[in-house]
Amino acid sequence: MTGGLPLSGVRILDASHVLAGPFATYQLCLMGADAVRVERIGGDDFVRHHGGSAELRTQGMGGSFAAQNAGKACILLDLKAPGGRDVFLKLAAACDVVMENYRPGVMDRLGVGYADVKAMKPDIVYCSLTGYGPQGPFADAPAYDHIVQGVSGLMSMTGTKDSGPQRMGLPITDYIAGLTAALAVAGALHQKRATGEGQHLVVPMLASVLAFMGSYAIDAQTLGRERGLQGNAPFSGSPFAGRFDTVDGHLVVTANTAAQAVRMVRALGLADLEPLAAGTAPDALSEADRARVAEALDRTFRTRTALEWEEALGAAAVPAGKVRGLGEILAHPQTAAMGCLDDLPLPGLEDPVKLPGLGFTSDAWTRRPLSEPEAPGQSTRDVLAGLGLSRREIDDLARAGAVAGPGLPPRSA
Incomplete structure (x- = not known):
């Protein structure tokens, strides 16, 4: 100091x-x-x-x-x-x-x-x-x-x-x-x-x-429309990102890039989705392919706990986190480590x-x-x-x- x-x-x-x-x-x-x-x-x-x-x-x-x-x-x-x-x-x-x-x-x-x-x-x-x-x-x-x-x-x-x-x-x-x-x-x-x-x-x-809200303002003025209600849709628009149900709670995942999406489907054991993993842009996949991805992710994430998925995806360098309550994160060692x-x-x-x-x-x-x-x-x-x-x-x-x-x-x- x-x-x-x-x-x-x-x-x-x-x-x-x-x-x-x-x-x-x-x-x-x-x-x-x-x-x-x-x-x-x-x-x-x-x-x-x-x-x-x-x-x-x-x-x-x-x-x-x-x-x-x-x-x-x-x-x-x-x-x-x-x-x-x-x-x-x-x-x-x-x-x-x-x-x-x-x-x-x-x-x-x-x-x-x-x-x-x-x-x-x-x-x-x-x-x-x-x-x-x-x-x-x-x-x-x-x-x-x-x-x-x-x-x-x-x-x-x-x-x-x-x-x-x-x-x-x-x-x-x-x-x-x-x-x-x-x-x-x-x-x-x-x-x-x-x-x-x-x-x-x-x-x-x-x-x-x-x-x-600058990026949204540019959308509104150049696309002639607004993004509208987003719900849990990811900012990137990637079909390999979002909020998912697990055995005991919820998980958020943001595989926004092709590399992240490939690592994600491999970690989930969904090799059949790997050919689609390069399509992370909002309009890169057909509606049918997006629906296929959504169904497979929903089904798979429901098989384990949120914390287990957080750890597994983290080990695969895929951004993911368990949805926690405020009390839980206040008591988490990461919060103490940040000194905030x-x-x-x-x-x-x-x-x-x-x-x-x-x-x-x-x-x-x-x-x-x-x-x-x-x-x-x-x-x-x-x-x-x-x-x-x-x-x-x-x-x-x-x-x-x-x-x-x-x-x-x-x-x-």
Whole structure:
């Protein structure tokens, strides 16, 4: 190890909520940034009570919150109360990055938009993560993952003719947008080192998802048709690839090349299919030959367990894997070997849970230890004291309803 974390010293004011924005800032925190999470007094960020055990949800430590907010200092703030806006701007002036994911114009109307913050901190990197961006017919429309999956065309290719369009099993568009925002912020911070200037980043969820669909976009524009519902059909179109039933579960195989297909049929003992194995392109085989291949593979894979086939095909250098549940792969030695899990302490649990963190490792720095996620307003007094506010000034803000947190006086009637 040769140095500290790459974003050590970077300070983030995280005014985002739900999933995409908090996930973006969490990725940056894992690389060394420090974040202050701003929550609205009396707010309704449902992720605090979503996921995990009933005990965790009751404490506001739901799995959907805890998974992307560990280590952030949490404060409670009301921007509409006397003094609330000033506190936000002071916090922003002490930070390098502001992250928000409200609909376009909301932060401006509250007096804490990019222009307001830039006036206090000219080199601020201000990231606005929205559903559709500030222009266009959808600009003011609310957006959640399920909606963006539908609007983006993602659902139009997910599912089968029998099921119809379906959403993916996790809120994938939130996480794609979050990673996109983290990449955008990292790039802006790097540019700031050279220019000394900040910038306003706009990260629409829709644009983030479309960026992953370039090859499908070319199909739609050059073929005059779309791929449609894909089900378990392989991306390559190879008849020697797909999802197959086994004795005890399911197996995915992607013999996309002729060489892989030949090795596959040999490993399966299907020598009669070898003359067809060169036809891995989507239109290389007749419908009758494709049906013959499908029937033989289906029949053969049902004779052994998924793990047995995974091992046999792996030995033959054919890409294949047992379909596993998340719990199974978390406990798998391969996951431990990759070093992608962090220990996350949670209230009421004797042992930490294993939490997937950064999807990469570096030989220049070690992973940052996680601390227990904070309760709402847990750090309000400490964060404001760090701005130079006296105890009396902080208490006065609490009585005015601008801030709240444990140990602070209640709002005056």
